[in-house]
Amino acid sequence: MAEQLRPIEAPFVAAAPCGVAVRNRLKGLTAQDETVLRLVGAHLGALASKDLAVRCRDGLAHDADRWAERKRELTTASSARWAGTIIKASHDQWALARRCQLAHIQSLEAGIATITRRLSVPVGQKATKDAPAGYRSRTEWFAKSRRLRVLQDRLAAARADWQAGRVHIVRGGKRLAGNRHHLEAAQLDETGWRERWEAARWFLRADGESGKRYGNETIRVTPDGEVSLKLPAPLAHLANASHGRYVLSARVRFAHRRVEWADRVQANRAVAYRIHLDADRGRWYLTASWQLPPTPAIPLPAALAHGVIAMDTNADHLAAWQLDVHGNPIGRPRRFGYDLSGTAEHRDAQVRHALSRLLAWAKACGVTAIAIENLDFAAEKTREKHGRRKWFRHLISGMPTGKLRARITAMAAAAGIAIIAVDPAYTSKWGAQHWQAPLTRTNNKNQTTTRHDAAAVAIGRRAQGHAIRRRTAPPPHDRKDRAGHRTVQAGPDVSGGEGPRPRIPGPRTGCVPPGCGENAGDQCAQHRSGHAAEHEQLMLSP
Incomplete structure (x- = not known):
């Protein structure tokens, strides 16, 4: 299931x-x-x-x-x-x-x-x-x-x-x-x-x-x-x-x-x-x-007209990546680090400095929107929830989610940039699953895409209404005229586009090892025993 x-x-x-x-x-x-x-x-x-x-x-x-x-x-x-x-x-x-x-x-x-x-x-x-x-x-x-x-x-x-x-x-x-x-x-x-x-x-x-x-x-x-x-x-x-x-x-x-x-x-x-x-x-x-006099919020399509810069908040840096209007990453990711040790004034100054550099980069790119996660760790750092994992509680307690949210909203409004808040569910998991490997350059070790960079891409695509998943399932093969390219780009209206990807058989054996893909989507939509129709057709083809 x-x-x-x-x-x-x-x-x-x-x-x-x-x-x-x-x-x-x-x-x-x-x-x-x-x-x-x-x-x-x-x-x-x-x-x-x-x-x-x-x-x-x-x-x-x-x-x-x-x-x-x-x-x-x-x-x-x-x-x-x-x-x-x-x-x-x-x-x-x-x-x-x-x-x-x-x-x-x-x-x-x-x-x-x-x-x-x-x-x-x-x-x-x-x-x-x-x-x-x-x-x-x-x-x-x-x-x-x-x-x-x-x-x-x-x-x-x-x-x-x-x-x-x-x-x-x-x-x-x-x-x-x-x-x-x-x-x-x-x-x-x-x-x-x-x-x-x-x-x-x-x-x-x-x-x-x-x-x-x-x-x-x-x-x-x-x-x-x-x-x-x-x-x-x-x-x-x-x-x-x-x-x-x-x-x-x-x-x-x-x-x-x-x-x-x-x-x-x-x-x-x-x-x-x-x-x-x-x-x-x-x-x-x-x-x-x-x-300040109340100002009407900018419509979401107008804010995303020139693309978006997606930002993933972490304990020691902000991972950001620019996306075009189609949800494709442009250039290389950027990192804006900060040090949250010391006094409250020092931490606040570090956050303001990182956000100032982020907003300056956004204005240089001509982007009028920044997508961030709507994070709130108020109920996520209790000892009853995470038990013995004190290091994790300290990690999320040190992330300045509230202060960063207030700071970036005020600073972005002064710079004429809209802030788009998205649901943080599964952004790190699906970003690493669908975007980390394709965006990593194997011929250059200095340009390795991290899990945080991939999460930024997932955040940006969700803000634009695109599915985080890069590819959809292949088109049906019941008629020749309906079959197209094996994998097509996932559109914003594709149902189930943000579900887990099915395991594709290997090119040499043409089969899937036992137990693989158990947590993927429903691969037996045709009520057949064994693998899904897509996998069976690949195994039976000469």
Whole structure:
């Protein structure tokens, strides 16, 4: 029987980003400027912590009246605009914690289901299509049975919190809070940790308002780069300008999207700002963000009008290949490597550099679409799913699928290139089966096609609507006028074109060894015993 394949989703054009953020360093700050920023950040951070605690205590019982009451309490200690921003940030953080809580519950349920299935199988039994593999030993079976009880207790507690609307949030970050008890492992001293902890809990951000001067009344940035902020009521005595404002000595000049930002500021359109301190470097930064108008997605045929560049994501590189409109590879594959070791900033810079080179190559080729796999390893790296294969869990955990997807969508939209997401099912397997050997040059060892390169071709063909399989079955031989060339190119409308290929008899013996092709497609469509009609005809022909 033919192998049961899971349904394959149709490719689609990824939506463009709905917002943009640019950052610039605040250079030339005086000691008085830093003192004011620290005092304002600490004061508003304390208010934000108290308001977040109130929001968490309210849980599911929060309503509009409670929102107004919280805003009135915060306004007396800051201002109406600061209070509105703090309340909105607390509500967003509570909502994010709820989504993470639901994802944690789903992960626990998946782990419990996996362990339960494997515990029901005899110890040492190998996996089949209908049943998972059993555990290797009685010791492992006993350890997993104990872990099952632990996960069930965690699931019960998580479900109780979910139903009660109870969340657990640490302002400043749970990891940074835990580092306080492991300073040596975190390579920090108490003073350094304290500085990072306080900086993470400061609150120095303000939402924009369309129609107000320069798009923001709380933190204002003029077109020539002057930065000023409205001081809270208890700190109004620190103002150095009229109306309780403090003007910083530093000037801002955005290098990226400067024209877009200047157009919004001069038109008094909303721009949100955030000021934060990088405690590791001792530098202050200003981040400006605004929403982009929704743009309709480009139709898939229009995006593929000039071919496509297909990309296969791997742990240390991006494997890309250009395909023409017929799904044929052009030239040689390209690789864009990156190093994901080190800090988060270093990893992000490596991903951005690799994507910049990929987009530059796409523009040089005249291609307006890049096909990528719609990967999401959120549920694929659990210890219950992969068991002892820690190296594999570390491998897929290190692949920056989420960050790469967000980065390439934003960068490609700025470059005028469409991103086509395809189903990742069987792309590596079928790419290696149908394309790796034909695209390998045997006379040049330096031009060997890897499995990742072949997977890129499979991704590109799926995005174009072509079958990944290179050839279809031969035409029928019931009539002479219907028989053509033995193998023909597979078209996009050929049913079963992405199925496994049948085993072709060898040229010398004219037969297939016993057991070969058992997992191929249904070779006995004519209900004959033995081999399929195609193979029998080849064996009987003189």
